[in-house]
Amino acid sequence: MASFRPQSWPHPNYTDPEKRGGAALFICTCLTTAVVVMLRLYSRVRLTKSPGMDDWLLVAGFVLSIGQTFGEYKALTTWGWNMHVWDVPIDRLMYIRLSAWLIECFFLLGNACTKTSILLAYRRISARTHSTWFVQLTWAAIAFTIVYTVAFGLELVFVCRPFVSYWRSYSPDYTEKYTCGNEQIPIVLSAAASVFSDIYASILPMLLVRTLKLSSRQRLGLYLLFSAGLLTAGIGTARLLYLVKVTTNYRLGPDTADITWYGWPTFVSRTAALTDIEAHLAIICASLPALKVLFQRRRDSRAANVYPSRQSRWKPLMHSPPPTHGSRDRISPIPRRSLVSNGEGAASSKFLDRIPTPDSGSRRNDCRCALCRSIDALEKGLATPST
Numbered sequence: 001m002a003s004f005r006p007q008s009w010p011h012p013n014y015t016d017p018e019k020r021g022g023a024a025l026f027i028c029t030c031l032t033t034a035v036v037v038m039l040r041l042y043s044r045v046r047l048t049k050s051p052g053m054d055d056w057l058l059v060a061g062f063v064l065s066i067g068q069t070f071g072e073y074k075a076l077t078t079w080g081w082n083m084h085v086w087d088v089p090i091d092r093l094m095y096i097r098l099s100a101w102l103i104e105c106f107f108l109l110g111n112a113c114t115k116t117s118i119l120l121a122y123r124r125i126s127a128r129t130h131s132t133w134f135v136q137l138t139w140a141a142i143a144f145t146i147v148y149t150v151a152f153g154l155e156l157v158f159v160c161r162p163f164v165s166y167w168r169s170y171s172p173d174y175t176e177k178y179t180c181g182n183e184q185i186p187i188v189l190s191a192a193a194s195v196f197s198d199i200y201a202s203i204l205p206m207l208l209v210r211t212l213k214l215s216s217r218q219r220l221g222l223y224l225l226f227s228a229g230l231l232t233a234g235i236g237t238a239r240l241l242y243l244v245k246v247t248t249n250y251r252l253g254p255d256t257a258d259i260t261w262y263g264w265p266t267f268v269s270r271t272a273a274l275t276d277i278e279a280h281l282a283i284i285c286a287s288l289p290a291l292k293v294l295f296q297r298r299r300d301s302r303a304a305n306v307y308p309s310r311q312s313r314w315k316p317l318m319h320s321p322p323p324t325h326g327s328r329d330r331i332s333p334i335p336r337r338s339l340v341s342n343g344e345g346a347a348s349s350k351f352l353d354r355i356p357t358p359d360s361g362s363r364r365n366d367c368r369c370a371l372c373r374s375i376d377a378l379e380k381g382l383a384t385p386s387t
Contacts, residue, residue: 009086017087020261023073029280030069037062040287043294052124057117058286064110065279068103072276075099085260090172096260097167104187105156107275111194111282112149116142118201118229118286126208134208141200148197152190159183184247191243195236198282202229228285235278 037059044051075081079095080088088096119142126135160166165178209222242262249257 012086014087014089017083019082023076026069026072026076026276029276030066033062033065033280033283036284036287036291039294040290043290043292047293052120054117054120054124055290057113057120058283061110061113061117062283064106064113065283068106068110068279069276071099071103071106075103081260083260085256085258088260094167094171094174097170101156101166103275105153107279108149108153108156108190110279112145114279114282114286115145115197115201118282119145121286121289122201122205125205131208131211134204137204141197141204144193144200145197148190148193152186152193155186159186180251183250184244187247188240188243191236191240194278195233195240198229198233198236202226202233225288228288229282232278232282232285235281239275239278 040058041051041055044055075096078092079099080092081096081099085096119138122138123135123142126138157163160169160178160180162176162178165174165176165180168174169178169180205226206223209219209226212219214222246257246259246262249255250259
């Protein structure tokens with residue numbers, strides 16, 4: 001390493017190097033995504049019994065994200081992505097590149113599966129609409145996702161010849177001849193295409209909502225639902241800006257930059273915290289509409305179990321039938337207003353006022369399920385031809 005070691009680099013510290021970051025973020029995001037995906041499958045397979053290709057593609061994207069998380073965990077705990085490049089032992093330099101390639105591959109394929117799943121869900125929704133333009137733009141977005149995934153996937157495989165020189169060329173023991181192209185332009189373009197597809201997938205359903213017969217409140221709720229994808233686009237934009245810096249002077253030589261230290265926020269070659277958040281957040285956002293049935297089932301069960309049971313206790317007192325003629329015990333129902341007018345039943349009146357009515361309970365549950373109301377409004381709007 002001394003033959004290409006820049007003079008500006010400080011002396012390496014192999015015993016107690018400076019480190020930053022940790023693997024807790026990647027583990028937490030992966031576990032959270034796993035819970036959301038399992039809830040989505042339960043909702044689609046067990047409750048509605050209508051699983052589709054979009055569900056299985058999302059599962060494939062989640063499985064690939066697990067591989068990405070494993071690569072990130074190894075990169076931060078073993079292979080040196082959490083320290084300065086000059087503090088990384090020489091025998092680990094090869095694994096820096098190997099982890100970068102693995103995470104880049106998992107992210108590219110997993111992200112494509114997730115976005116195609118979202119677009120296929122749009123295609124399922126568009127089966128009810130009369131807007132042919134929405135169907136055509138959805139298929140165009142699917143084609144764009146497939147094309148740029150295949151293009152950058154081929155670049156990832158053939159950027160270095162032979163293939164193993166992508167990471168073995170960073171080993172001082174590797175003496176075979178090899179050629180590697182410049183990765184900066186393909187990596188930056190790939191990140192830009194990912195951001196564009198995120199924005200496209202968020203704005204496309206908003207354009208459809210604009211043409212439907214909905215109230216302003218319903219339309220605003222759907223805008224907020226679909227704008228969740230713009231959060232993923234924002235994270236992708238931040239990663240794009242970091243990639244421009246990280247992919248400058250990344251090759252091993254006299255001018256090699258501190259790629260491991262710069263790369264942690266983005267994980268150069270898409271091995272970073274921002275990459276991990278972007279991948280898992282896209283899966284979570286894609287699963288939110290499918291959880292509507294689960295939320296609605298919980299809302300209905302609470303409304304059926306809580307409120308009727310409370311009212312049934314007081315129904316005999318408030319609505320008891322009049323006694324028959326000649327009955328010795330003439331017990332007449334006490335009207336609620338009489339309790340207040342007499343003044344003697346003030347405590348009882350206050351107690352009865354605290355008993356929830358079906359309407360108030362329904363309103364409370366309805367507010368807790370804004371997601372259900374927004375998706376119901378979308379389905380009703382799609383079933384009604386727009387003028």
